[in-house]
Amino acid sequence: MKKDIERTELTIAKLLKAGVLLSAAIILIGLVLYLATGTGGYGGDAFPTDPLVILQGLAAFKPYAIILLGLFILILTPILRVGVSVIVFIREKDSLYVAITTFVFLVLIVSLLLGKVE
Template identity: 35%
Template sequence: MKNTKRITDKDIEQLLGSVLRWGVLLSMVVVIWGGTVYLYRHGHDVSDYATFKTQPNFTIQLKAIIGGIFDLRGRAIIQFGIILLIATPIARVLLSAISFAAEKDYLYVGIAVIVLSVITISMLGGFGG
């Protein structure tokens, strides 16, 4: 006898819910860790509001953010946590598309791909507002 388990809609819903839940929790832990590091290093600094200071380079580019994490820079760690938070629903849409493809529900695969395309174009093109 072959022992095969069929993946049900409920299994997929639980997987998608877990992705959202764990993604948000992980990003929250990373942001709290970064905030703690930042406050430990810069909590005593006095702000100078007379001079405008732009965002540091190590919080803009992904390569620099990862380097800043290894250097234990609080703002880079916080920025990485925000990236994780943004990536969580994107991962959910991607997993939805994969699950719809496994179920051969091509209408919803197309909708998920359109949603992913809009998100990607908005992020890379700077059309998000």
């Protein structure tokens, strides 16, 4: 049982590290593209906030959109960690922690979806 917990913690640590490294690499690509082009890809002081506009910007290789993708992955990394913890607690049959962690996971998802207020 203890080895399972250690293995799970190691897997979660690797997941967090991979998420941070992936987001850093994507942000770096966006930064290099920004420095190479001298523009963020959007006119004036405009910054994309709509997910559809950001996706369109990614398709057009706009530097700000690429940087925002990296930031989004960075934000999702700990949220994914909470989701993985729910699965771990289900496997351990720890109903109290399943309930608590599921509640926290749902709060994080809802706050992510409702985070932009206009």
